[in-house]
Amino acid sequence: MSDPFVLTVSQPIDLPSTLASGQCFRWRLASDDVWTGVIGGDMVRLWATPEGIGVASAPTPPAELAESLASYLRLDDDLPVIQARIAVDPHVRDGIEHYPGLRLLRQDPWETLAGFILSATSNIARISRTVELLATSFGEPIDLDSERRHAFPRPEALAEAGEQRLRQLGCGFRAPYLARAGAAVADGALRLDALRGAPYADVLAELTALHGVADKIADCTMLFSLDRMEAFPADRWVRRVVVDRYGLPPNITYDGVRQWARERFGADAGYANQYLFWHIRQETRAQRSGSV
C-alpha cells in the first residue's frame, strides 16, 4: 500500500457514529479506532487525527482519494450551521449533544438502494452480513496490505445471479426484489445517476416503481445517496419517537409523518431524522443491556 495520508478536515466528524449509525453497511472497526470499509472500487482505512482523518487505501492511493472521500463524508455540508437550525427541536438537540460529529454520507446510489432493499424486516447486523456475502460472491476483489475485501457487486451481477442464488445467500423474500432492481438499473430502465438532484417527488416515483421499494426504502436511498436531504425515512424507531415524544397519532400514515417532518425541519429533515434515529436506537440498546 502507499503511505498514509491525512485529509485535513475543519468540519466536526465522528467516525464511530457516522460509520456505524445504520446508513451504511460495510464499515468495520478493525482495531484501535481504525475503520475499514469499501468505497466504490477502493478499500479504505480511516482513523481520527488531530488535523482531520488519516487515510490508507488501495488500489487508489489515499492522496488521490481526497476529493471523493470529501464527497463521501459530505464535508461540503456545514454541519454546525445545519445543527443550529434543527437544534431548536429539543429531541433533535438531545441527539446532537450525544453525537455531535454524526454526519450523513453521500454513498453510491445503487449500493444504497440494494442495501436498503435488504433491510426490510431485518436488522443492521444481518444486513451487513448479507451485503458482505454478496460482495465476496459477486464483487471484484480488492487488496490492501494483507487484507482482502470486495467491491459491492454491479447491478448486472445481481441480476444475473437471480432469485434462487440470492435466496441461497440469505436474502430471503427480498431476493427477487434485489435481482429485479439490478436488472432495472443494468438495462437502463432506472437511471440512478440521473436522479441525483432531481425533485423529491420525481425521485420518489422512480424508486417506488420498483417491486420491494416503497416510501421508507426510497427515502433511505434518497437521503443517503441522492442528495435529497429533506427525505425523512420513518422506520419503526422514528415512528416510535414521533408518536411517543411528539404526540402524533399512533395510526398516522407514512405520508402524515413526512408532511409533519417537512413542516418542522424543512430541507434539513434528513439530518434531524438521523439524530433522532440514532439517539433512540442507542438509548434502547443501553436500556436492554442494562435491564438484564
Place this chain on the structure above:
DNA sequence: TAATAACCTCGCAA
C-alpha cells in the same frame, strides 16, 4: 381507503 396476513432467515436474549 384502511386493516391484516404472509414473507425468508437470522440475531439476540432468556
Place this chain on the structure above:
DNA sequence: ATTGCGAGGTTAT
C-alpha cells in the same frame, strides 16, 4: 444448548 421472538418493510388480499 435450544427455543422463541422480533427485526430500519412491502405486497397481496
